[in-house]
Amino acid sequence: MSEWGSGQQRQRLPELLDVTSSGLGLLDEKMLLLVFRAANWDPFLLCTSARVCKRWADILKRVIWKEFCLSRAPKMVSHLLSGGRDGGIPGGWEPLGKLMFYCPGCHASNHFIAKTIPGHFVWKTKFSRTSGKQFLVPQCQADILYISKICEHLDNGDDDDLGLYRGIFRAFGTSKTRRMLLERGAKLEENELCPFCCDKVWSMNDARLVPPSAIKGLGAYEDNVEYFVCVNGHLHGMASLISASDSEFSAEE
Ligand SMILES: [Zn+2]
Ligand SMILES: [Zn+2]
Structure with a gap:
C-alpha cells in the first residue's frame, strides 16, 4: 500500500499534478484529449486553452484541432486527408478548424467595394x-473545392447586402487552379492575407479565374464579386447580393 492510500486514483495524484513530468503530468496529451472530448471539442475552449502555455498550444495544434475537425465534418475531412501526401492537411488543423466556425468578415479591396464587416463566430456551416x-x-472542373453556404450580411440602409463565403481545396498543391495561377503569372497580394492560416493569397479576380457560374450561384452583381485563395488552398470571398427588390424572386407581398 502506498503512503497515498490504497485507491489507484489517489496513488496517481502526485504524478498528475507534476507538470514537469514528461509523459504523465496534467499536460499529457491523453488527458487533454479526454477533457476536450468531454467538452465536445468546444472551439471557444480550444482557443482559450491555447493561451495557457506553449506545450498546450502545441498539443492543440497537433492533436486536438484535428479531433475538432473530424467531429464537425468527418466526411469532408476524410476526403481532404485522402488527397494529402503525408497524411496531413496543408496549412495545418487549426486553420481548418477556424474555417469551419469563423466567418472572416470583409473589407474593400481592388475588385470589391464595401463597408468593413468584422469577423464573427458561426455555430454550424455546411460545406458543399x-x-x-x-x-x-x-x-479546372476536375479540382475539388468545398464551399460554405453564404453568410448573408443584410443592410437596412443604402448599402448593398453582402454575401460572405469560405472554402478549401482538396490537394491544392497539385490542382489545376494552382497551376493556372502560376502559368498566368498571378502575383500574391500585398495587402491581403488568409484569415485562417495568415499566409499569402492570390486574387482570383486579378487572375481572371472568377467564372460567370460563381456570380450566378451567389446571386450577386457581376462587377462586385471577389475571392482569394491562399497558398495552402483556403478560400475566402465576398459579393454584393442582388437585392430582393431587384430580383424576380422577390418574396414581398
Ligand atoms: Zn458572416
Ligand atoms: Zn490559408
Whole structure:
C-alpha cells in the first residue's frame, strides 16, 4: 500500500499534478484529449486553452484541432486527408478548424467595394463540393473545392447586402487552379492575407479565374464579386447580393 492510500486514483495524484513530468503530468496529451472530448471539442475552449502555455498550444495544434475537425465534418475531412501526401492537411488543423466556425468578415479591396464587416463566430456551416464547382473555371472542373453556404450580411440602409463565403481545396498543391495561377503569372497580394492560416493569397479576380457560374450561384452583381485563395488552398470571398427588390424572386407581398 502506498503512503497515498490504497485507491489507484489517489496513488496517481502526485504524478498528475507534476507538470514537469514528461509523459504523465496534467499536460499529457491523453488527458487533454479526454477533457476536450468531454467538452465536445468546444472551439471557444480550444482557443482559450491555447493561451495557457506553449506545450498546450502545441498539443492543440497537433492533436486536438484535428479531433475538432473530424467531429464537425468527418466526411469532408476524410476526403481532404485522402488527397494529402503525408497524411496531413496543408496549412495545418487549426486553420481548418477556424474555417469551419469563423466567418472572416470583409473589407474593400481592388475588385470589391464595401463597408468593413468584422469577423464573427458561426455555430454550424455546411460545406458543399457541388457548390464548389461553380467557383471553378471550365478548365479546372476536375479540382475539388468545398464551399460554405453564404453568410448573408443584410443592410437596412443604402448599402448593398453582402454575401460572405469560405472554402478549401482538396490537394491544392497539385490542382489545376494552382497551376493556372502560376502559368498566368498571378502575383500574391500585398495587402491581403488568409484569415485562417495568415499566409499569402492570390486574387482570383486579378487572375481572371472568377467564372460567370460563381456570380450566378451567389446571386450577386457581376462587377462586385471577389475571392482569394491562399497558398495552402483556403478560400475566402465576398459579393454584393442582388437585392430582393431587384430580383424576380422577390418574396414581398
Ligand atoms: Zn458572416
Ligand atoms: Zn490559408
